[in-house]
Amino acid sequence: MAQNKRIFYACQGVAITPMGTLPAGKYSVFGVQSVGVTSNFTLDQAFEFGQVEIYENMEEVADVEVNIEKVIDGTALVYLMAARNARNGIAAGSNDRCDVYLAIFDDANDYISGVTPNSVMMASGMYVSSVAYTYPVDGNATESVTLVGNDKAWNKAHEAINSNVAGRISTAMGAAGTFNTFDGNDAAPSGVVRRTKIDIAGSTIPGDVPNVGDNKGHLQNISVSADLGRENILELGRFGPFHRYATFPFEITSEFETVSTTGDLVGVSGDYENLSNRTIIIKDDAGTVLDLGTKNKLSSVSYTGGDTGGGNATVTYSYSTFNKLDVTGRIDNTGLI
DSSP: OOOOSOOOGGGEEEEEEETTOOOOGGGBOOSEEEEEEEEEOOEEEEOOTTOSSOSEEEEOOOEEEEEEEEEOSSSOOHHHHHSGGGGGOTTTTTTOOEEEEEEEOOTTOSOOTTOOOSEEEEEEEEEEEEEEEEEESSSOOEEEEEEEESEEEESSOOTTSOHHHHHHHHHHHTOSSTTTTOSSOOOOSSOOOOGGGBOTTTSBOOTTSTTTTTTOSOEEEEEEEEEOOOEEEOOTTOSSOSEEEOOSSOEEEEEEEEEOSSOOOOOOOSSSOOOOOBOOEEEBTTSOEEEOOSOBEEEEEEEEEOOTTOOOEEEEEEEEEESOOEEESOSSOTTTO
């Protein structure tokens, strides 16, 4: 097996499986644009009277963070692959855990189907920490998900990784068929979602955004994001946490950017309440539905641009709600392979 001269997009593959499940074709993540893995080691120092040198440099629980961005294309969404019960609501999926595999193959291959990987990373017992969806006027619609956990291994078992995890890594390392879906013939089932594939008519855009129904609102960008946070619950007699809980309540934010033709049309009173609850539902032609419920309120409106540089005036309407983000889409790629 030749050593890679570099690692680039065509020699990497990502799979997300239910915790304890081996990777297989239906768990492969399609449309991946980037993957980042960060390991943070926490150190806690003790000093003592009588010497300036450190007394002990103690290690606390390490954190593993995996960031994945993919295009929205009718294949399984990362969020629903990682938290399969989230299709029933954000709380239903908040305790779900998954295993993330990043496989690196020979950089001389045109595709990775039928090839044994050179290296495999497995991050075990990962939780969803944050999720974001972006629909821009230029470029592709994307999903970005951050997963957090405490266990990661490359190629062979770390001394602290249990035998079941070690066995799954070993199996993935020797499996030529793990990523058999990537054979040079992939095609997005719905096509990659771009501006023409946003279902504005089927979506529910808040009424503060002007003239959306007749497309005179000139929407430029829609973004939705949620940060679940994750806090450890520790216990005496055990090094690692027995749970990382989502920090309810947490905020769900959404933004709608428009090219302005009339100003922002939002009045502000210092004597009376200004806001009403707004329903927000975003749909696209790939079958993705983002339902933020009925209790979104305008948190800010920003009118900018239109200056002497010649740019257009834009208005960004920002909304806030809590604990409500129902996502509809595929949870795996059964039927696509």
